[in-house]
Amino acid sequence: MAAKRPAARRPTMKDIARRAGVSESAVSFALNDRPGVSEITRDRVRRVAEQLGWRPSTAARALSGEGAATVGFVLARPAHTLGVDSFFLQLVSGIQEVLARRHLGLLFQVAPDVEDECAVYRRWWAEHRVDGVLVVDPRTDDPRPDLLDELGLPAVVIGGAPDERHPGLSTVWADDAGAMAALVDALHALGHRRIVHIAGLPDLAHTERRIRALRAEAGRRGLGEVESVTTDYSDAEGAAVTRRVLEAPAPPTALVYDNDVMAVAGVAAASGLGFSVPADVSVVAWEDSALCRMVKPWLSALSRDSVEFGRTAATELTALLDGGPARTVRVPVPRLIERDSTGPVRPL
Amino acid sequence: MAAKRPAARRPTMKDIARRAGVSESAVSFALNDRPGVSEITRDRVRRVAEQLGWRPSTAARALSGEGAATVGFVLARPAHTLGVDSFFLQLVSGIQEVLARRHLGLLFQVAPDVEDECAVYRRWWAEHRVDGVLVVDPRTDDPRPDLLDELGLPAVVIGGAPDERHPGLSTVWADDAGAMAALVDALHALGHRRIVHIAGLPDLAHTERRIRALRAEAGRRGLGEVESVTTDYSDAEGAAVTRRVLEAPAPPTALVYDNDVMAVAGVAAASGLGFSVPADVSVVAWEDSALCRMVKPWLSALSRDSVEFGRTAATELTALLDGGPARTVRVPVPRLIERDSTGPVRPL
């Protein structure tokens, strides 16, 4: 019979001090591994704290200048893009793994757009809520680095290119250009000359990087007919663009999609038009996930370890919070996993 | 040239008090809409606060007993299940929508299992981090309600059945049993008599509800041959179970999957075995998402509005935080969207 119990009271340092027979300051010193108490007292205090199940009140800590022990993460994407994207949950789970070890909280927020995202940062900063933030989806002309700089909020940009204009920000990035080059290599070797790149949101920095890389690689090899079409990452646009380019007079023989969702939708659209994959057209997805092995044919994909990506980002942020210098770290270039959706171009 | 600026200082109530020529208490009264100041002073204080860009420090608020202005959300699922599930992001985005309006933060954590989840709650409680939590994936013999009760942490259980043993917890749930009944109705009308249910994790409460409902409905109609097989929700198990049941001597004519991912994998597995959908076997997914329209044939699915589900849950939690009574609210029964993966059973 669960009568309405009063909520248990949280033990405070005062309780510990009383039971250990020392002052609160001594307790503070002891528990924070600061000099000022003897080892024997330290041990005793530690034991009492443990026994009482004491945990520091983040509120009190934050108030006395120690920071909020929390980092922020804002996802600013149109709501309908949120659905079937495996990347973010994986990323977040990697982030958590690192943060949890240090008992750092993750304050999460989804916002409709970057402007709102900035407002969130301002609010978090003003409210003392976070000690640092993880920024995703960096853009061309991104207002966020300037803002974070202005607020003095430690931050690591995930997926941005190195940015020497903001020496205070760490960056964790994958070399999209290198991956694109390798991809074009592989497709070229299979005989593909007409490649269309169904890209993601136009103002995302990595979209631009990929588009430029494709153009550069094509130029280097004398491939005239490459094209990048930007989309909103949705299955609907992926399918629509696929239909459009395949119905052109000289359809491409290879399609590169900036995410798995569009690639899957694209394959379906291609089949609908009578194109068989990979006989008539090869398909590569930029993000590997279970999805790529859930359709027939299995999709060839550029695979990277998103969980590890998250771990790396979180590690950089903790380093920053510890007072370390901002760094730019590159994670491994995505690897092309060749499955059944890519093949040699059909001989004429 | 971004020289290292000192981080801007946050204005405090003291600053406001000085500029408005009143005491800090007056400022507090004014800004919190408490009696004790005249309307004219209140206005002046408000203006100054606005002008200074003041925001209350959550740390200080929390410390003086006001709560942390944050709610917690733990996702305890094995890491590999995290990938392609549209449900949670949608749910979270609905939750956010409501929380953001009240400037409540969402502390998010992924944990490996329920035990760790409990540890997280304890820590959050001890550290004064959250005012309440949203609990997902309620289980049979769930330790969490007892714990939350013990801690006196307001909570709403998402997807649980009404639970009269924990009058302090709110519950937001969908009537799985009703949906299952409607589904069996529909399949029965199409002539299906042998139905296999590829269910989710065995100890999830809604898994059990669905299994029981299926059995009850089958019993009511004299369908002898129904079966539920529990899985881990992964595409791999979905495919494996599909193969196993279709290779049995008298294979089912309809398959009901507890999520979209398994359904898609199941269709692929069925095709691999030479079963065509829906001619040889009908397929229904319990969760609707873009995924269901990305495969051929398009999957019939039980659809519900997960974003709205999130909104409802968050609304209940805020009500609880406002001191309201715990409630049990039912969201609309999932609707069956009939697409191309269900059809009449083939005549012998």
Add this chain to the structure above:
DNA sequence: TGCGTGCGCTAAAGCGCTTGAGTGGAAAGA
């Protein structure tokens, strides 16, 4: 013996906010 030194500890202030107990003055009642 006296003095400086360092160690182990305590006292107290302060972080930014809330809140209950005053306080002074004007308006209302006797």
Add this chain to the structure above:
DNA sequence: TCTTTCCACTCAAGCGCTTTAGCGCACGCA
């Protein structure tokens, strides 16, 4: 006119923790 009441506002304590200053003590040294 004096008291009462009420209102607008101030004071000060307190939330749980960190941190600086300082205190007493034993020790080493001259």
